[in-house]
Amino acid sequence: MKWTAPACLAALVATAGLAVALQPHPGDAATAAPASDGVLIHGARVFDGERDLGIADVLVQDGRIAAVGAGVAAPAGVARIDGRGHTLLPGLVDAHVHAWGDAQRDMARFGVTSALDMHGDAARLPALRSARESVADSGQADLWAAGFAITAPGGHGTQYGFSVPTVDAGTDIDAFIAARVAEGDDFIKLIVEDLSAYGTAQRLPTLSGQQVAAVVAAAHARERLAVAHVATLADARMVVDAGADGLVHVFTDTVADDGLVEALRARDAFVTPTLSVVASMAGSGEGKALAQDPRLQPLLTVEQTGTLERDFGPPHPARLEQAIESVRRMHAAGVEILAGSDAPNPGTAHGASLHHELELLVRAGLTPAQALAAATSRPAQRFGLAERGRIAPGMRADLVLVAGNPLDDIRATRAIEAVWKNGHRVARAIEAAGPAPAPAPEATVVSDFDGGRIDATFGNWQATTDRMAGGGSDVEHALVASGAGGSPGALRVAGEVRPGFAFPWAGVMFFPAAQPMQAVDLSGRGELVFRVRGDGRSYNAMLFSGASAQGMPSVQTFVAGAGWQEVRLPLSGFAGGDLARVRGIAFTAGQPHGRFEFILDQVELR
Known part of the structure; x- marks a missing residue:
């Protein structure tokens, strides 16, 4: 953020309890879950997370994918869904969120069945792990989380209403990271941010290059990815040189130069650009347009509509142009790009904004298939999301059925017909309106x-x-x-x-x-x-x-x-x-x- x-x-x-939250409508019980013996989705085009399989059948049983191919037979008792004219996708993965309240349910309603939470109270980590190991009918996205982001005293990340342990000059960083891993961090997120990218006089304390290198080394020693929030090209270069595995924002102060692009490629580092929130910073109005898309609008809560309709401060149009050009250069050089929304920042909303992010990635030079992989198999592989991100036998039956073919037009992902989580159909209806x-x-x-x-x-x-x-x-x-x-x-x-x-x-x-x-x-x-x-x-x-x-x-x-x-x-x-x-x-x-x-x-x- x-x-x-x-x-x-x-x-x-909002943190102080003044927000008004709407609960998802329970929906019709007959559509909220499939028959107990599974479901066969017949005749849809299947994108398996990596490639187009063409027209195929997918059999789901016991919360997992049992078979994929032509002419798959449906055992007795299995419900059959006609997928002709539709495309079946793996459940989408949002590689950058900040989830609280109804976020996980909101994500699932829009086909996002897994997500990476980039900063939050570590006390919830055991519960998140337990939930994602289950194949129960949860109706919500699974979360993998960084726990507390690694930041300096008084630095970015300390302002959100909960106590955050910080790194100062005297911190034993190896022991500090060991404590975060013991809390249950799935990966380590560093924050390198002093506000200098935004043209303001205010400056925040932030991590030094030496501290960043020590955090990365300690994370790797414990088999954890180390990913970094940066806002400037100089900070991006510093964290990549320190061995960070990825950037979880694209910087917006300038366009990526050849030196950084080559460093990212040589170190096999990935980038999650979060272009959706950059568009909001640019004052593009694209969040508001997304909220008005008739394929999405009926599914948005009042809360989601409200955040989508806000831009992120005074408009800076050049930021989006520069960010898209940076992504274009990175992708052309072979740097792996992951899809993440940074919801629920202004101009974004959980679930819905990942569909906007896919469109922006295509605008930045990815093909629709590459953008879909960036929101399915690629983050699952990078972050070790077991059994997610692919349609293949043995994988979780986290699935999204959309009308049309997003391999031709990426915006077809918005035309969602059905979502399954752990093989259970997700109830997607909401209250029609707030008070x-x-x-x-x-x-x-x-x-x-x-x-x-x-x-x-x-x-x-x-x-x-x-x-x-x-x-x-x-x-x-x-x-x-x-x-x-x-x-x-x-x-x-x-x-x-x-x-x-x-x-x-x-x-x-x-x-x-x-x-x-x-x-x-x-x-x-x-x-x-x-x-x-x-x-x-x-x-x-x-x-x-x-x-x-x-x-x-x-x-x-x-x-x-x-x-x-x-x-x-x-x-x-x-x-x-x-x-x-x-x-x-x-x-x-x-x-x-x-x-x-x-x-x-x-x-x-x-």
Whole structure:
């Protein structure tokens, strides 16, 4: 992931339990699972993960593939499915996700039956291993995971709401990696990221070249792959020279040069470009277009639609062009490319975005067959995903049946007719829609802070700081006398933004509904108006809105000077904001670290 500060705050609000999740619909029991004696898929074109087998039959029994070929007989009791005009694929593998909540079920509904989780709490690793060893009717994707990514204190990866062990100058790296392997890491992921690729002044601490080399050596000594998050060409060169097995993002600061491409090829290192999230960073709008694809749209949850409709910060079109050209050069030189989405970052959604990634890989020069292999057999082989990624006798019966032929048009993977996980048919229906936004209140004044309590004409106020994600910033908010224009009162917001968190913040948040992050329709309003005075710092006004409570906020800034001033922020100025579904408005201090104070009064939504 590559989070800007506003995006990080959005994720952390969700982490704090303010998100609204929709559960998949249980579906019809008759279609949720096949007959207990198995299934025969007859007459479909079969892509086995490596090559086109032509028209063939595939027999599934006891959760595994029993036979593949022409004229396979169906034993008594086996259900028979007519696959003519369709293509049967191995269950897809997403080689870069960050999975929580309903992610595994969402992936399975879109034919992604296995995935590689690139950073998360190691406590769940034993359960993930147990689940993927089973052939039960789970209805969800299996996960192989890195556990905690390897990063520096306060570095990228420490900002997501759970405690992460880190590597500093005094760390015994061999013992550190031994501990991660003992926790159950399936592979080791390093993070080499200081934010220099994104044109911002902020820098994060990150791993040194010496530390990277030591982590790679310790991982290899324990028969684990070592893969790296990088964002610049220079960092990519450094980690490849240190012996990393692969890059799990393509860098976006420039195009890959001949030296790096040759180093990748010579070391047999792979690259998972995650072009879907690069497209979001570019501001391409491709995530929104994916959400509107009629083959996918009925299967998307409100949450998934919300993340797809968001772009990742200010647009940088050149990033996608450079990334695609880098992939084109790598692929042409024989560097192995794997398909990964980096879901659920803005512009992506679990399951659906792997189909977008396939299209982008073809755009970057892979043939459809090569792109499909990059999402099936190739990641399975590289990461040792036993019994996955192929259609062959003895393999898991993780299968996807699509209408048409994706070997001719890769976008045919979106026309999914059926998915099987461990030989069981996956229920794919979802709730038709989430709850409708609450109607706009009649009042335009939110709060004048003239009473004896911190209240609002509608909605409510709450403090918010990075402590919900393990940071150390503090805030206090209280009524004070002598508000703007001589009014009786105002709201004082003061505290300290402290180091120890990658994207620190502290402030207050207004929720327009009775429950935090419940959507309210404010499409009839035009301005956020308030009076403010303070210490001269620049502050953020953040609008949280849209179909998903986990969506990235839209941001405008304001300065709190020494004297009272009226600030008028047009709601249309919150780029990408969905005024029909407003979930919250935050007033926060961020960088630089230090004390802050501002006094807020006469808040209105006109």
